[in-house]
Amino acid sequence: MIQTRIGNNDDIEGVLTLQDKYLFSKLTEAERKSGFVTTPFTKAQIEEIIRENGIFVAENEHDGIVAYAFAGSWKYFEQWEIFNFMVSRFPVLSFNESEITTENSFQYGPICIDKKYRGSGLLNLLFEEMRLEFVKKYPISVTFINKVNAISMAAHTKKLNWKIIDEFEFNNKNYIGLAFDMKNSVLKPPIAL
Secondary structure, eight states, rough: OEEEOOOOOGGGHHHHHHHHHHHHHGHHHHHHHTTOOOOOOOHHHHHHHTTTTTTEEETTTTTTEEEEEEOOOOHHHHHHHHHHHHHHHHGOOOOOOOOOTTTTEEEEEEEEEOOGGGTTHHHHHHHHHHHHHTTTTTEEEEEETTOOHHHHIIIIIIIIIOHHHHEOOOTTEEEEEEETTTOSSSOSOOOOO
């Protein structure tokens, strides 16, 4: 049985282990085709996001932490330059006829799901756990996906219904910017694992 919930300090080692397993820099070209994460978080950075209730985990009694998703304020994410670059683009972007600001939106991601659990509906369950927490504060979620991460792009646009709002280049890599209306549940029909 898999349980999804807000993460806590007891989950840090499991998150770091899963991150290490799917970090872009540690994967071969062939392995990257199955999906990857690019932002390595330190223990201190995870502790900080836990204080914001901004990490969500899926746990299996046999395998431990099998998935995680980060979500946080732009203030938290400003420690990485790519997020500051994204925010600098907000004045020329819109979503559902609304402007995007650091007050009405937050950064979602990265998300990482162990390969063994991909395609099981876990993405939707974990995302919904996060959505229910963050819709209390924000109407819009924003994220980016590296163009070469086709698995993640398909999962977010097809399974979760994210909308493409931007394309940009940063550090010689090409990215797609996406937005999500936080009022929309992603559990239609309900999913049970």
